[in-house]
Amino acid sequence: MGIIGMVRIFVVDNGGQWTHREWRTLRDLEVETKIVPNTIRFQELQHEDVHGLVLSGGAPRIGLDGTLGNCAELLEKADIPILGICAGHQFIARFFGGDVAPSAIPEFGQVEVTILEDDVIFEGVPKKSVVWESHNDEVIRLPQECTRVAESENCLVQAMRHKKKPFYGLQFHPEVEHTQYGEQIFKNFISLCTE
Numbered sequence: 001m002g003i004i005g006m007v008r009i010f011v012v013d014n015g016g017q018w019t020h021r022e023w024r025t026l027r028d029l030e031v032e033t034k035i036v037p038n039t040i041r042f043q044e045l046q047h048e049d050v051h052g053l054v055l056s057g058g059a060p061r062i063g064l065d066g067t068l069g070n071c072a073e074l075l076e077k078a079d080i081p082i083l084g085i086c087a088g089h090q091f092i093a094r095f096f097g098g099d100v101a102p103s104a105i106p107e108f109g110q111v112e113v114t115i116l117e118d119d120v121i122f123e124g125v126p127k128k129s130v131v132w133e134s135h136n137d138e139v140i141r142l143p144q145e146c147t148r149v150a151e152s153e154n155c156l157v158q159a160m161r162h163k164k165k166p167f168y169g170l171q172f173h174p175e176v177e178h179t180q181y182g183e184q185i186f187k188n189f190i191s192l193c194t195e
Contacts, residue, residue: 007051007194008032014058014068014087021175022054025186038069042077052081052193055088061137062090062100081166081192086135089169096143105154107133110178113158115150121168123188125181131172132179166192
């Protein structure tokens with residue numbers, strides 16, 4: 001028996017090129033899901049009885065202007081798990097007081113990532129694996145409220161988690177097939193949303 005109907009995770013669309021892949025990955029894992037605009041209000045999500053959110057990647061240069069629709073209200077008010085991907089990851093860092101800036105060495109294509117500590121989001125994922133990158137900006141200073149969970153040679157904050165809230169950020173794209181354990185990462189996030 002699948003978990004469809006038992007967990008509902010919405011993808012908040014920040015204009016990313018792979019937003020539909022995030023939605024499709026969740027759908028293929030038998031999650032009730034849909035794509036919603038990043039202008040959605042938190043109250044609207046409460047009416048939908050949502051169990052988790054994915055803040056998609058996007059075209060915005062978070063390191064340069066720091067805005068991303070209504071995602072600030074979602075982070076401020078939500079107590080459900082949130083997974084930020086690429087621009088979503090960067091926005092979470094900025095929201096909680098970290099810094100984002102243009103990368104010294106932007107990453108595009110396949111990159112090896114190293115997991116720094118055991119964490120539920122990486123359960124079943126080897127310490128080193130290949131992921132897919134597509135970013136000009138990156139988190140250059142971690143918020144005090146967050147812990148660094150993974151890094152790559154050219155990006156020190158490939159993954160982070162909030163110390164108290166069920167919020168996670170990934171600089172890479174788990175929804176892209178070139179990320180070796182992307183589906184496992186999504187399964188781990190779904191598990192967080194069913195607790």
